[in-house]
Amino acid sequence: MSNQQLNTRFGVIGTGRITRRLVADLQSTENVEVTAIASRTLERARWYADQYGIASAVEGYEALLQREDVDAVYISLPPSMHSEWAIAAAEQGLHVLCEKPLALSADQAIAIDTVCQERDVRWLDATGWLHHPRTDSFRDWISDGRLGDIGHVSAAVSFYQPFQSDDHRLDASLGGGCVLDLGWYACGLVRFACNGLPLEVSADVVIREGVPQRLTAMFWMAGGVTATISCGYDTATRKWFEVAGSTASLICDDFTRPWAERPTRCWIHEASGQVEGHTFQGSQERVMIARLVGEQSLAKWQKIALDTHLILDAINASIASNGSRVPVRQVIQ
Ligand SMILES: NC(=O)c1ccc[n+]([C@@H]2O[C@H](COP(=O)([O-])OP(=O)(O)OC[C@H]3O[C@@H](n4cnc5c(N)ncnc54)[C@H](OP(=O)(O)O)[C@@H]3O)[C@@H](O)[C@H]2O)c1
Structure with a gap:
């Protein structure tokens, strides 16, 4: 470009x-x-x-x-x-x-x-976090056996009452509510960590002021892997995940955006209780922008975005059917 x-x-x-x-x-x-x-x-x-x-x-x-x-x-x-x-x-x-x-x-x-x-x-x-250099390490640890076999993924993204006057997040007609706003990050994390789409989803929301303000959902993947997410505007700031494997867990408490004035960080917790901490440098947004204006294929990030929408569609379908377990559309065409 x-x-x-x-x-x-x-x-x-x-x-x-x-x-x-x-x-x-x-x-x-x-x-x-x-x-x-x-x-x-x-x-x-x-x-x-x-x-x-x-x-x-x-x-x-x-x-x-x-x-x-x-x-x-x-x-x-x-x-x-x-x-x-x-x-x-x-x-x-x-x-x-x-x-x-x-x-x-x-x-x-x-x-x-x-x-x-x-x-x-x-x-x-x-979606800046996908472009942070740390995310490449997440991918390596998840795929190279460092955690053993992945069994469960959990993610939590919340902000306590972040609203300002005329906030679009409180207007359903503008796409407000926490499902799209915060569920975007949590579902994207599940898609990233599992390197594929869930087969089925069940979801529940709490509606306040006409929009979903709390989302809780469970996902079932191929191979028996499960995932859970919690998102909302009614608990203090959380932006964390755990990828639990058979030998260790990868834990991150700031995956959507590093905490201000703190090192970008994550941990691998061994079954023995030993903890291996990692810190990283770099601006996720500047890497993202450089990729957009560069020559490299963007297909893998575009696929995550499209798949995240497939998951969110299934979440909305489950919400509409009172939390039923619904299939996730698997093919984009
Ligand atoms: N990547 C991130 O970390 C991150 C963080 C926060 C938000 N976001 C996303 O960024 C987007 C914007 O969020 P924001 O919090 O910046 O939104 P915002 O403060 O509500 O601003 C949205 C802007 O959209 C324009 N607009 C046009 N029609 C509008 C309408 N009917 N009602 C309200 N605004 C209207 C307005 O600009 P004009 O009046 O100037 O035309 C307004 O300033 C959302 O999709 C949100 O999810 C991303």
Whole structure:
């Protein structure tokens, strides 16, 4: 996508809470620059452009897609708007970095992937943890026998009452609620750790203020492996997982994003009680952005995103049938 001479020029769509952090990551990634930011109102776009040091403020998202100085977009809108704007960007020949969840459903996610393939543009969902160098070590330990045979995976992702005024997370029509917001991370972790899709899922939610605010789910994999997840807005911050094997467990307490001011860390707990600690360096977001604008195939990360939507679809189907054990669609086509 880029070469030594030309930067990839990003336009930012939306001015939400997460935008500031990702814009800083874009601006500090080699061969990348941010040339424009679009908001529904010019006033808001101008305010954020000035705040972030972005040259152009744009009124309306469509106008941003038409600009000559944009090669790629970063979409940080509520989930219900992701597929519409990712597809619109791809149809303009722009590469896409889209906030998580990629879409509302597997079908929407597949539509994004299809249009991007047709238009020969690259896409990633902005799920940073998959790109942290630490995640390569997770993969090695899980697959090289360091933990023995994997028996169970558990993940917990929560924030206690994180809402601000007019928060899209409390608006079901915008894709709010913890299933897509936090379940995205936990289901993605299960998909990653098991290197495949669950066969069946059972899920339960607690609804408050019209959206799911607590999700508990169980997964059944091939070979007898099981997984459980707990997500919600009613317990203190948790972003951890355990991958339990026959000889040791891999434990991480900050997998979605390392704790501020602390080393990026994880542990292997042996059956004997011996603990092996590991720490890591690196910015997961800058690696993610570099991959998007690089030449390497993105297929393995795209597959995790599409599979995560298949799991979330099954979770929603189970919720709709009062927690029944439902099959997970296995094939994307
Ligand atoms: N990767 C991460 O670590 C991470 C962390 C937090 C959030 N996220 C994801 O990032 C996305 C945005 O989250 P956020 O918390 O930044 O959202 P937010 O603060 O609610 O901002 C969303 C932006 O979308 C635009 N928008 C357009 N139509 C809207 C509508 N009807 N209602 C509300 N906003 C509308 C607004 O920008 P304008 O008014 O300027 O057009 C608004 O600023 C979500 O998908 C979320 O899951 C990711």
